[in-house]
Amino acid sequence: MPVSPGAPAVVSTHDSQQVDPVAAAAALATLVVDLQARGLRVEVPLERRHGGAGPSDSGMLWVGGFAITVPTDNAAAADSPYVLRAEDDGFAIFEGARRLAAASAQRRPRFYDLSTADGVPYWQIGLLHLDSFASTVVQTCSYWGNDDQCKFCGIGVSLDAGRTIVKKTPQQLAEVAIAARELDGAVDATLTTGSSHGVDRGARYVARCGQAVREASGLPVEVQFEPPMTLDVIDEVADLGIDSVGIHVESFDPAVLARVAPAKARTGIEHYFAAWERAVDRFGAGQVSTYVILGMGEDPDLTVEGCRRAIDMGVFPFVVPFRPVVGSLMADVAPPDRAYTERIYRTVAGYLSARGMDTGVAKAGCARCQACSGLQSVQALLQISPRPAQLPRVV
Numbered sequence: 001m002p003v004s005p006g007a008p009a010v011v012s013t014h015d016s017q018q019v020d021p022v023a024a025a026a027a028l029a030t031l032v033v034d035l036q037a038r039g040l041r042v043e044v045p046l047e048r049r050h051g052g053a054g055p056s057d058s059g060m061l062w063v064g065g066f067a068i069t070v071p072t073d074n075a076a077a078a079d080s081p082y083v084l085r086a087e088d089d090g091f092a093i094f095e096g097a098r099r100l101a102a103a104s105a106q107r108r109p110r111f112y113d114l115s116t117a118d119g120v121p122y123w124q125i126g127l128l129h130l131d132s133f134a135s136t137v138v139q140t141c142s143y144w145g146n147d148d149q150c151k152f153c154g155i156g157v158s159l160d161a162g163r164t165i166v167k168k169t170p171q172q173l174a175e176v177a178i179a180a181r182e183l184d185g186a187v188d189a190t191l192t193t194g195s196s197h198g199v200d201r202g203a204r205y206v207a208r209c210g211q212a213v214r215e216a217s218g219l220p221v222e223v224q225f226e227p228p229m230t231l232d233v234i235d236e237v238a239d240l241g242i243d244s245v246g247i248h249v250e251s252f253d254p255a256v257l258a259r260v261a262p263a264k265a266r267t268g269i270e271h272y273f274a275a276w277e278r279a280v281d282r283f284g285a286g287q288v289s290t291y292v293i294l295g296m297g298e299d300p301d302l303t304v305e306g307c308r309r310a311i312d313m314g315v316f317p318f319v320v321p322f323r324p325v326v327g328s329l330m331a332d333v334a335p336p337d338r339a340y341t342e343r344i345y346r347t348v349a350g351y352l353s354a355r356g357m358d359t360g361v362a363k364a365g366c367a368r369c370q371a372c373s374g375l376q377s378v379q380a381l382l383q384i385s386p387r388p389a390q391l392p393r394v395v
């Protein structure tokens, strides 16, 4: 099939057995990264997530075998060249009339129809992000609504909209996690929290919630928190049997951090490294991760160097494109283009492979799921072709 200039190669056609596997993997990686940059218009019912932490304002689907979250509700998505359409047997991603890849969409989880004995709908306690049970256990943050608010964050948006409750108890989370596993096949739990003013910055409570979920459901659990002021708190979290932790620096560029996350900048990037070092000691290499957001004006060299240093010590840098969250302070900022994110993914994927940390290393959480990043598709390409041909250009 002739390919129009500026478009990715077709990933999956109905006669795809003729496609060279390296070329197909390269085209798929390009499509995944470009979908996350440009978003997706949808013509079919699709489970979506609005506001909050994590994959906000995004649809959740599988494209060419990769679980991905894709912006569907922001301004970029409205102008996306890509559209999700139904076809005879499932769904596919199209660009105009051209079919690019098979897709399947997350259906509404069954546990969303249940409520606790005291009448709280399960979907206000936790959500299913593809195959991960996810919850923000405390939906307030000491930085929200003041000068310290992280400008990319939407933690208060879903609370204001009545889509969640302010604080979930360990018992509620355990009850809903069991239902998510039994009714909808959740394979792990990802629990995050807003930051507190305490020395633990909220780590102790989210860890207690994680312990309850793990003991009740048997699911491996990741908990996410800010670096505690006292690093011994990390030992307390480990002692509760938690599997993985996320301690998110967001950017390795101090100037960007000072602009978009002033409180995190005051914590200082070196304190993140100190917290990660303690956490790797207790949880093991690959069980400690950090979000690294691309496209906020950061220096790419500082970003890559920070990721390399993190990987060297056993931390998984979960590199993701910036997504403007409706209602956040950066709602009108454009996401980065594919060429930029893909270049960094390829470098980081190379470091990860050299360190023996593939995308399957994490037991639980964002680095296990991988759906918010294009890193997984690029790393898969590197695995079948260590020196892949130039990825197809989109722009």
Ligand code: SF4
Pocket (backbone or CB within 6 Å): 141, 142, 143, 144, 148, 149, 150, 153, 154, 155, 193, 194, 195, 226, 261
């Ligand atoms: S620390 Fe920043 S990103 Fe995390 S919940 Fe608070 S405002 Fe949001």
